[in-house]
Amino acid sequence: MTRVSNVLGIENKKPSIEEILEAGTFLVSGEIGPPKGPDIEEMIHHVDLLKDIVHAMNITDNQSSVMRYPSLATALIILEHGGEPNLQVTCRDRNRMAIESDLLFAYTRGVRSVLCLTGDSVPVGDHKESKSVFDLESVQLLNLIRTMEEGNDLGGNEMNGPVKFYPGAIVTPEADPLEPQLLKFEKKVEAGARWFQTQAIYDMDHFAKFMKTAREYPVKLQAGLVLLVSAGMAKYMNKNVPGVFVPDDLIDEMASAEKGKALDTGIKIMARQIKRIREENLADGVHIMAIGKEEVVPRILEEAELNITKL
Amino acid sequence: MIITKQKPFEVVLEELTGAKSVFLVGCGDCATLCETGGEDQVKEIAEKLESEGKKVAGSVVLEVGCHELDAKKEFRGHKDELAEADAILVMSCGAGTQAVRAVSDKPVFPSNDTLFLGNILRYGHYEEKCRLCGDCILDATGAICPVTRCHKGILNGPCGGTDNGKCEVDPDKDCGWTLIYQQLEKEGRVGEMKEYRPPKNWNTVLKPGRFVIPSRQKGGDEGE
Ligand code: SF4
Ligand code: SF4
Numbered sequence: 001m002t003r004v005s006n007v008l009g010i011e012n013k014k015p016s017i018e019e020i021l022e023a024g025t026f027l028v029s030g031e032i033g034p035p036k037g038p039d040i041e042e043m044i045h046h047v048d049l050l051k052d053i054v055h056a057m058n059i060t061d062n063q064s065s066v067m068r069y070p071s072l073a074t075a076l077i078i079l080e081h082g083g084e085p086n087l088q089v090t091c092r093d094r095n096r097m098a099i100e101s102d103l104l105f106a107y108t109r110g111v112r113s114v115l116c117l118t119g120d121s122v123p124v125g126d127h128k129e130s131k132s133v134f135d136l137e138s139v140q141l142l143n144l145i146r147t148m149e150e151g152n153d154l155g156g157n158e159m160n161g162p163v164k165f166y167p168g169a170i171v172t173p174e175a176d177p178l179e180p181q182l183l184k185f186e187k188k189v190e191a192g193a194r195w196f197q198t199q200a201i202y203d204m205d206h207f208a209k210f211m212k213t214a215r216e217y218p219v220k221l222q223a224g225l226v227l228l229v230s231a232g233m234a235k236y237m238n239k240n241v242p243g244v245f246v247p248d249d250l251i252d253e254m255a256s257a258e259k260g261k262a263l264d265t266g267i268k269i270m271a272r273q274i275k276r277i278r279e280e281n282l283a284d285g286v287h288i289m290a291i292g293k294e295e296v297v298p299r300i301l302e303e304a305e306l307n308i309t310k311l
Numbered sequence: 312m313i314i315t316k317q318k319p320f321e322v323v324l325e326e327l328t329g330a331k332s333v334f335l336v337g338c339g340d341c342a343t344l345c346e347t348g349g350e351d352q353v354k355e356i357a358e359k360l361e362s363e364g365k366k367v368a369g370s371v372v373l374e375v376g377c378h379e380l381d382a383k384k385e386f387r388g389h390k391d392e393l394a395e396a397d398a399i400l401v402m403s404c405g406a407g408t409q410a411v412r413a414v415s416d417k418p419v420f421p422s423n424d425t426l427f428l429g430n431i432l433r434y435g436h437y438e439e440k441c442r443l444c445g446d447c448i449l450d451a452t453g454a455i456c457p458v459t460r461c462h463k464g465i466l467n468g469p470c471g472g473t474d475n476g477k478c479e480v481d482p483d484k485d486c487g488w489t490l491i492y493q494q495l496e497k498e499g500r501v502g503e504m505k506e507y508r509p510p511k512n513w514n515t516v517l518k519p520g521r522f523v524i525p526s527r528q529k530g531g532d533e534g535e
Contacts, residue, residue: 096510119463120472123480124479137464139466140467140509143509176473176474180488181469184467184468187505190505199471
């Protein structure tokens with residue numbers, strides 16, 4: 001599925017997320033958080049750093065309701081630099097019309113996978129007085145993609161051709177209560193989600209249990225991993241980030257790191273998690289979120305002995 | 312009922328900068344229950360205005376602040392006071408303020424901020440449970456509204472932000488979808504949560520809404 005990816009006619013020859021997962025290859029993805037402002041030099045550096053050591057890069061869409069450089073533009077930059085983008089689309093800032101036109105644009109520029117999210121709520125971010133849209137939500141967004149793949153839009157009109165994407169979604173294995181979350185997972189599958197990334201997981205035994213249920217569905221699933229940089233961060237997430245739970249032993253391990261070595265411990269923990277996921281075949285891939293510490297992703301992969309050219 | 316909150320008095324005073332003499336209008340219904348436009352509050356604000364050197368030309372507490380015909384009738388009885396006033400301060404909701412707007416040519420100002428359509432939990436405690444969407448789906452959600460009680464108005468189940476049954480935006484608020492799930496579970500209807508809910512029609516009523524009950528539609532203006 002090679003397609004012209006931008007006006008300059010650069011072709012994206014990287015395998016798509018669909019091709020990797022359907023071939024049964026362990027999918028390794030990273031994440032690019034666009035910057036706040038027009039200086040995109042550092043972001044481009046991160047793209048160059050990651051593009052050949054991960055299969056694909058998620059691009060967050062005004063993550064945590066904080067205004068940033070657009071995800072769609074970042075997807076194009078990734079393509080121009082020879083990487084494979086996974087476009088995150090949220091429903092917070094755009095109504096159905098705006099999302100549809102963005103998807104048309106993404107499709108014609110070579111974006112092949114779209115991760116469908118409802119999006120964080122406005123008040124958690126940095127534009128607290130902004131009007132939130134939520135004309136659609138994740139399940140409806142997945143259905144929208146299906147509609148557009150049939151050549152139609154949500155207004156009930158026929159477009160001059162269909163689009164084609166590999167739609168993905170997220171699931172939160174640590175949600176409390178879990179049952180309604182699982183119902184929603186099922187709805188996302190039915191609405192057309194072909195693969196899932198999880199919210200950050202740390203409790204591997206719990207994750208293994210969750211996967212037993214998830215494996216009953218005809219979808220692929222990547223474990224979401226967030227790099228710990230300090231014990232304080234772990235405690236903060238436990239307290240403030242819904243659906244994230246860092247077990248005490250990991251907090252202790254982070255706390256007992258020598259001064260200045262917490263990051264090393266975080267890297268060690270993530271490498272260990274990746275190894276276990278692969279050894280026990282717990283998931284179909286990992287999604288590495290090194291929020292602000294993209295520089296160490298090569299080290300994480302090295303310590304995890306995970307080289308995508310050798311998979 | 313419509314929930315209102317009083318603006319700070321300084322703000323009200325600022326609104327009335329150009330007025331030497333003010334006529335006050337309260338509301339005997341919602342604004343009375345919210346303590347923002349009942350007899351007591353009208354009296355209180357009259358005293359405050361007077362202590363700031365304003366003249367209070369007169370006042371009336373309408374039975375229902377948003378009833379334009381009633382307002383018109385009541386105003387006839389306060390003709391002279393209204394004539395004397397430079398401005399009317401309405402202690403009601405935004406609808407009540409505009410009811411006064413519709414029946415008077417004087418400058419009209421609000422003393423309240425209008426918050427939401429609220430249920431009375433107990434005296435003085437109100438909670439929003441309906442957003443007036445025009446296409447009620449409570450039949451499918453255990454009579455708990457996802458449009459209103461889920462912060463994001465999600466129609467197909469909880470987001471990942473649910474924490475211990477609370478909503479990600481405010482740990483003091485229940486997650487609407489957890490409530491719906493628990494209710495449907497009690498009723499043995501959890502399976503219904505799996506049904507896909509398509510995007511909502513947000514234009515069932517074109518803004519601004521206007522509606523005439525069927526019995527009044529034919530034969531025109533029969534009543535008045
Ligand atoms: S679905 Fe909710 S917002 Fe719409 S009418 Fe019913 S209760 Fe009100
Ligand atoms: S936590 Fe619950 S109520 Fe809050 S936005 Fe998510 S689903 Fe809606």
